Amino acid sequence: MRTVAQEILEHNRQFRETNSTDLVTKVARMKEHVFPFYRATAHLFYRDMAALPSSPYTNAQTGRCWLAGDAHLANFGAMRDAAGTEVFGVSDFDEAYIGQYLWDLRRLAVSLLLADYAKDISLSERRAAIAAMATAYLACMADFKGSNDELKFRLTSDNTSGLVQKAIRKAAKADRKEFLAKFKGPDTRPVADAIRAAVVAAMPDYVGRIAPSGRKAVACYQVLDVRQRLGAGMGSLGKLRYYALLQGTGDGNVMLEMKQAIPSAVELANPGALPSSFHGGHDGQRIARAQQAMQLNADVLTGYAMIAGMPFHVHEKAPTDKDFKYDDIATDAELNKAAATLGMALASAHALADQDHDTHLVQVSIDKQVTDAVTSRSGFITELTGFACDYAAKVRLDWQAFRAALDKGEPMY
Incomplete structure (x- = not known):
């Protein structure tokens, strides 16, 4: 059995030759x-999920759920949807895959316990936030059961409050000119001519896959x-990760x-649940299709490409x-309010992506099956709160083992 440090080394070494700069930042x-350790180790989380016994609140049908895969506090946010409305929801789909709905809830619950907040919040208060998140999730799923309410449900500034509402309102006030001025910011660097050429070469196929209703004139994609x-x-x-500035x-x-897109960590716990034929063996396509499934009025520009022989979302x-x-x-109070909203956002994503979206992949109504x-x-x-407390303790032990190995000079990439 490999140690925590060996697992991390095995995961990180795939990037060693192409982006060691970010690996230095990551390990630090x-x-x-x-x-941050928890956020960086979804692969450890899903190896552990594979070894756990089934929950009495799961079955084969509830295991046919499109998961965000990495549903922690930092992977939610505000955005403007394709209909022009500022909404709040899941914002990262890199690890999206088919699996037990409970895994997303577990990953989110553990993050509520491990995150640093602006002020100290006690364990009992964090446990209460898990209850608030789970209660809101289950209530949403029950409301969606037997109806099509998930097809019109949105979290907007009108039905949210606190920090979530603040993020949505900030999105509504965003300035494109000011934003684009950051394109050459200190956290970016020029690319080699060969990379630029590879990005340009990938554009025709990428643009060709944009839905005709959302496609602009070819010159817009220069x-x-x-x-x-x-x-x-x-x-x-x-x-x-590249930024490409287009004519628009x-x-x-x-x-x-x-x-860059790589296989989902969820596959470690549920191998073969998403046949490669679904995404043509292209993990960028897997991520794009997951985003389209789990968001109402998803970004029309979400898609995938091959760049220098590697898959990208x-x-x-x-x-x-x-x-x-x-x-x-x-x-x-702020934590409870936010946790409940995250629960609703997760329920919305799960329910949108079931048979209502694609009966070939998901043949069940996940809101009905979960309820x-x-x-x-x-x-x-x-059960969820108990799991989160136990698993958060395990993460802390894994983190300590990682730090000890690092101090001994063991390589992490």
């Missing part, structure tokens, strides 16, 4: 605090410049983010994309 951040983005995220550190329309230039890097500032949470499987809400919350 992982050492600083347990939450590549003006390409930069490499450094230091973004945690789990993504090591993956190549009269509204201004458009920035695309192109991120492509989407617009928009000025209206705003992170959820979980680290601004200062009271237990029917959870025969006791109090029992479910007790």
Whole structure:
């Protein structure tokens, strides 16, 4: 059995030759605090999920759920959807895959315990936040059962409050010109001519896959410049990430983010659940299709490309994309309110992506299956909270083992 350090080395070494700069940043951040460590190790989480016994609140049908895969506090945010409305929801789909709905809830619950907030929040208050998140999730799923309400449900500034509402309102006020001025910021660097040429060469296939209803004139997709983005995220550190500045329309230039795509960590716990024929063996396509399934009025520019022989997920890097500032949470009331909203956002994503979206992949109504499987809400919350507390303790031990190995000079990439 491999040690924690060996598992991390095995995962990171795939990026060693292409992006060692970000790996240095990644390891340093992982050492600083347990939450960045948790964010960077979804692969450890799903290896552990594979070894756990089934929950009484799951069955074969509830295991046919499109998962965000990495549903922690930092992977939610505000955005403007394709209909022009500022909304809040899941914002990262790199690890999206088919699996047990409970895995997303577990990963989110553990993050509520491990995150650093603006003020100290006690364990009992964090446990209460898990209950608030789970209660809101289950209530949403019950509301969606037997109806098509998930097809019109949106979290907007009208039905949210606190830090979530603040993020949505910030998205509404975003300025494109000011945003694009950051294209050549200190966290980017020029790319080699060969990379720029590879990005340009990938554009025709990428543009050809944009839905005709959302496709602009070919000139709008002319590549003006390409930069490499450094230091973004945690789990993504090591993956190549490029920004491509496009000509755009009269509204201004458009920035695309192109991120290297690798197999989902969820597959470690549920191998073969998503046949490669579904995404042509292209993990960028898997991510794009997951985003389209789990978001109402998803970004029309979400897609995929092959760049220099590697698969990439492509989407617009928009000025209206705003992170959820979980680290601004200062009271237990704020945490509870935010946790409940995250539960609703996760329920919406799960329910949107079931048979209503694609009956060939998911043949069940996941909102019905989950609601029917959870025969006791109090029992479910007790189990989820107990798991989160136990697993958070394990993550802390893994983090300590990682730090000790690092101090001994063991390689991490």
